[in-house]
Amino acid sequence: MDSALHYSAVVFGTVAGVVALSFGTSTIVHYRVAKETARWQAAQESTDDSHHAPLVRFTVAQAHRQMREHLLCRRESCERKAQAFQVLVEAGRIVPASDIGES
Template sequence: MAIANSLAMHQAIATTQQESHQPPAAPFTIDQAHTVMQYHVACRANRCPRKAAALHALVEGGRMVLSISKPQ
């Protein structure tokens, strides 16, 4: 029986393992950035370098526009 990779499992890892918050060695692709944003949904981009890098990739790729009224 294969182990399913659920979003909840990845979120638990992302919030408990400090190394999972490190910035990437290379910029994220759009697809990678979307995945990171899902896994780090509970993180703030100003405190999580990995989510910040994903956010940057999505903004630079024209997939997201930052809000000027809400914190990241």
């Protein structure tokens, strides 16, 4: 009888551990998704000067840095990212998705 009780306790403990772990993992995933969504929305709604086109054309190094800084922005709504993208295309550092099938 003791071994059956011990077995039940082990099974229950294992199931409880799996449930707790899956709950904790899903909570972390939901938190990270919500956090990234908020960052993306903030980047899209931003009206500060950091998204305006620069007065002087970017160098290739500056364009790379701007692409990282404006990672969450869309080129259509962020003039800075659009110009950085164009500089990198002209330098041959990136290939637009529309040009990939043409080669």
